[in-house]
Amino acid sequence: MHLTRLALTDFRSYASADVALQPGVTIFSGPNGEGKTNLVEAVGYAATLASHRVAHDAPLIRQGAERAIIRASTHGADRDALVEIELNPGRANRVRLNRVPLARPREVLGVLRTVLFAPEDLALVKGDPGERRRFLDDLLVAMAPRYAAVRADYDRVLRQRTALLKSAGRKSGTAGSRETVMSTLDVWDAHLARAGAELLVAREHLVNALRPHVEQAYSAVAGERGPATIDYRRSFGGESPDRSGDEEEPGHARRVSAAADALRAALAEVRDSELDRGVCLAGPHRDELELAVRGLPARGYASHGESWSLALALRLASFDLLRAGHEDPVLILDDVFAELDAGRRDRLAALVSKAEQVLVTAAVPADVPQVLAGARFSVSGGALVAADASQDHAG
Numbered sequence: 001m002h003l004t005r006l007a008l009t010d011f012r013s014y015a016s017a018d019v020a021l022q023p024g025v026t027i028f029s030g031p032n033g034e035g036k037t038n039l040v041e042a043v044g045y046a047a048t049l050a051s052h053r054v055a056h057d058a059p060l061i062r063q064g065a066e067r068a069i070i071r072a073s074t075h076g077a078d079r080d081a082l083v084e085i086e087l088n089p090g091r092a093n094r095v096r097l098n099r100v101p102l103a104r105p106r107e108v109l110g111v112l113r114t115v116l117f118a119p120e121d122l123a124l125v126k127g128d129p130g131e132r133r134r135f136l137d138d139l140l141v142a143m144a145p146r147y148a149a150v151r152a153d154y155d156r157v158l159r160q161r162t163a164l165l166k167s168a169g170r171k172s173g174t175a176g177s178r179e180t181v182m183s184t185l186d187v188w189d190a191h192l193a194r195a196g197a198e199l200l201v202a203r204e205h206l207v208n209a210l211r212p213h214v215e216q217a218y219s220a221v222a223g224e225r226g227p228a229t230i231d232y233r234r235s236f237g238g239e240s241p242d243r244s245g246d247e248e249e250p251g252h253a254r255r256v257s258a259a260a261d262a263l264r265a266a267l268a269e270v271r272d273s274e275l276d277r278g279v280c281l282a283g284p285h286r287d288e289l290e291l292a293v294r295g296l297p298a299r300g301y302a303s304h305g306e307s308w309s310l311a312l313a314l315r316l317a318s319f320d321l322l323r324a325g326h327e328d329p330v331l332i333l334d335d336v337f338a339e340l341d342a343g344r345r346d347r348l349a350a351l352v353s354k355a356e357q358v359l360v361t362a363a364v365p366a367d368v369p370q371v372l373a374g375a376r377f378s379v380s381g382g383a384l385v386a387a388d389a390s391q392d393h394a395g
Contacts, residue, residue, distance in 0.1 A: 003021045004021055005072070006039065007070075013038055034379045036334075045070060061087060142322060189267045193267065207230060210321065233289075235282050335363065337368055345367070360372060
């Protein structure tokens with residue numbers, strides 16, 4: 001799969017931009033602050049309905065504009081597609097696929113698949129556990145879009161159960177009111193356990209599938225330094241994950257049922273503490289993806305270079321999983337080479353050079369290894385200009 005065209009209207013710094021793309025490598029270069037990252041951010045948004053830079057859509061709208069529009073045309077082995085997204089701050093976004101409006105925006109997930117490398121990836125290793133959970137969930141959705149609904153269902157139940165806990169903590173402790181709260185919590189515990197079990201078992205299966213790819217990619221990027229390992233740790237007890245990675249029935253269904261039972265038991269055990277604190281203390285929202293290098297926790301022990309190698313290994317492993325049995329996702333390298341030493345630059349470039357389509361941004365073109373030679377555009381003042389000057393894609 002590859003992008004054939006990206007068109008933007010009032011997205012970030014672009015009042016208008018329209019660029020035709022080909023398979024292979026495309027490099028967008030120019031000084032910092034001129035809009036290179038805005039281009040690949042739009043590509044990522046068309047694939048995931050989210051930005052890798054901000055949590056909300058408002059910053060994506062050009063200052064003074066009422067809305068922004070992203071259009072991404074793709075070519076695949078089975079079909080061509082046009083994804084159109086209208087970002088409306090304060091209102092529901094609109095999504096069309098092949099010019100047909102979609103009732104639910106998430107129905108477009110999976111049409112365009114991307115793997116994005118960015119300086120923010122260092123947070124996967126050095127940041128809070130939420131960064132690593134988000135990485136797993138984003139990859140789950142990319143591999144199987146149905147998990148977008150599972151993820152949304154869990155988040156909804158978690159918010160409502162947390163609101164009940166906070167409300168219960170503020171109420172007077174009359175016998176009647178406490179009995180009502182306990183009964184209502186029992187219902188929400190069942191909902192949380194059902195949604196949470198499906199999500200965490202899927203994460204565990206994903207980590208099992210990722211593990212050998214991460215180990216191999218880390219060795220390739222770091223230059224045989226390591227080893228690097230990953231493991232999934234639940235926030236509560238229960239059956240240990242099956243490392244065989246069996247996601248077929250009945251094994252998968254059995255593990256989901258066992259995880260739901262374990263989560264319900266854990267919620268019952270911590271209920272008093274939850275009522276005191278007004279927070280939900282067990283569930284996949286508190287689980288951790290544990291990363292280690294040379295047998296030590298990466299967070300706190302890995303060097304800067306080792307942390308970068310591990311972050312890159314997570315993205316490379318994602319690419320390997322997404323392409324297995326399918327078309328290549330679009331690879332995006334957003335100002336990554338400036339963050340790496342020469343050895344890691346060359347090894348990363350060699351690993352990604354065979355992808356069907358690679359989009360690269362760089363402030364200094366010389367930072368991009370020669371193995372990634374391809375089409376080049378200069379980016380300046382909201383305009384894209386082909387390096388050979390034979391084409392001018394104005395914005």
